[in-house]
Amino acid sequence: MRITALKTSLAGVLAAAELIMTTAATDGDRDLSAEEQLEFDAKMTEATGLQTKIGREEQVLKLKASTAAPIVVGAPGGTPAGSVPAAPAAQLPAGTMFTRIAMSLAACNMDQRAAADHAEQLWGTETGQIVANQEQSTNVKGGFLVNPVYSADFIDLLRPRVVVRALGARSIPMPDGNLTMRNKTKGTTAGYVGERTPAPTTDVEVGQMSMSAKTLRALVPITNQLIRRASIGVVQMVRDDLLEGVAVKEDAVFIRSAGDAVTPKGLAALMPVGNKIAVSAETTLKTVTADLAKLRLKVINSNVPMISCGWIMTPRSKMFLETLRDGNGNIAFPEVASGKLYGYPIGMTTSVPDNLGVGGNESEIYFGDFSQLLIGDTEAVTIASSDTAAYDDNGTIRSAFSNDETVVRLIAEHDTGTRYAVAFAMLTGVTWAPGDD
The missing domain is CATH 1.10.287 (Helix Hairpins)
Structure with missing residues (x-):
């Protein structure tokens, strides 16, 4: 293509x-x-x-299309009939074709010809041809690079599942794997002047931001019974499993990764050190309110656009704010129950730990303008699978062969960067938990 x-x-x-x-x-x-x-x-x-x-x-x-011959249906006795008009293809739910490709390759142990036949038998000629036309990835031995059309469809579905994407981070196409652009490191100043007085210079400082594709690998075990089924319900179930596997990995990286040559930086590493604020030693309604105000003020005072602001916190922190009461027994932050705090949406995720710090009970809360965070996506996903591989299930090593499963490995490439690093701030050392008020 x-x-x-x-x-x-x-x-x-x-x-x-x-x-x-x-x-x-x-x-x-x-x-x-x-x-x-x-x-x-x-x-x-x-x-x-x-x-x-x-x-x-x-x-x-266009020239190829002009040479296509219409299908003519011959009536009994040789009487020709008119050409059959093409029927519009049924609209498939998003991510369906990507999942069918993955299921077919997994069902046939990555044998492309067998996978194409398998797809044609289950879902028709069109799907079979699509599977047959997948390209072998040059970067991943034994993997197939899914057509960008279907990969992009799959990546789009990640937006509501990945907290950072859902809060408004901008996805930028990076088809060549690299992107360089300017970012702002200091805001502007302006002033009024009198007649024939030179205009003041703007105090703008800009830097250069470079993004290069980093490889994310996600292993998703799927039972072989599901892989062999063709119903749309099963396809959607497998699709959701694949999405969840990638989403969990992306959340962990986009929020807290320190970043290196092979891993993107997360928000914690992208923001300046001065934007990391230690939580107050005491946990009272007064100190909690003050800490949340400090966090917002740090971003607001940086003169960022405030286009798509939001919070990121753990379920424990959200539950604490949801149940915190004032001296009269009233809920202090009633809007938290509907997923907002001070009018801004809350992104709740377990990708922010609750066991940080010396005591193993600390967490973090993030606030920022997520329109200033860029995710460079290559919009290419590579699929590989194995029915004999082992995988880590929360510390327990499991065998796909023993469990009658196939482990599907998804490889996506992306990187992160900020247009304005001071658009984000975080509270550190948060020990808030329900019942602390």
């Missing part, structure tokens, strides 16, 4: 160009700097080249 890859690349180039203009617009609607203009012009040249290639591909496809 060359034309699909070209369009994905074009989307990534245009997104990078748009970010250059957006950066200038948020810095007082200024003109592009000379360096930004050069970078913007280079992106436009690249986009023009991609559009030319896409045009050629579309021209070839």
Whole structure:
């Protein structure tokens, strides 16, 4: 599907160009700097080249379509009938085709020809052809690179399941695996001037942010009984298992990963040290309210856009705030029960631990403008499987063969970065638990 890859690349180039203009617009609607203009012009040249290639591909496809012969149904006795109009294909639920590809490859132990036959028997010729056209991944031995169309469909489904994505982090196409853009390291200042008085210079500092694809591997065990079933209900169940496996990994990395050459940085590592605030020693309604105010104020005073703000906390912390009462016995934060705090949505996840610190009872609470967090997605997912592999199930090593399971390995590539690092802050040493008030 060359034309699909070209369009994905074009989307990534245009997104990078748009970010250059957006950066200038948020810095007082200024003109592009000379360096930004050069970078913007280079992106436009690249986009023009991609559009030319896409045009050629579309021209070839159009000519191919013009040579297709209509299907003619012959009536008994040789009387010809008219051509049969094409019926519109039924719209499949999101992620269905991706899951069918994974199930077919898993059912046939990664034998592509057998998997294509398996898919055709269960779901028809179209699915069989799609499985047959999967490319062998050059990066992963024994894995198949799922077509970007179906990979992107699968990645889109992760948004409501991954706390960081659900709170508004921006997903940027990164089809070539690398993306470089400017980010803001210090805000702007402006002032009023009199007639014939030079305008004040804006106090803007910008840096460069580079993202390069890091590899995430998720192992998802699926019973062989499910893999051999063809119903839409089973496909959706397997799809949800695959999504959950990736979502848990992404949450853990996007929030707390220290980052290195092979792992993206999480929020805790991306924000400045000065934005990490220690919780008060006492736990009272007064100190809790003050700590939450400090967290919000740290972000607000940084002059960030406040476009998509939200909280990240553990179930324990959320339950504490939900049940905290004032001196009259009234619930102090009634909106927490509906998933909000001070009007901002709460992202609750166990990917933030409750066992940090010397005493093993500390946690963290995050607040920020998630529109300033970028996730560069290559929009390519590789599938591999094994019915003899072993996997770690919460500290217990289990055998797929003994349990009549197949372990599906999903490999996705992405990286993280911030347009404005001070858009995030966190409370550390949080020991709040229900019953502490």
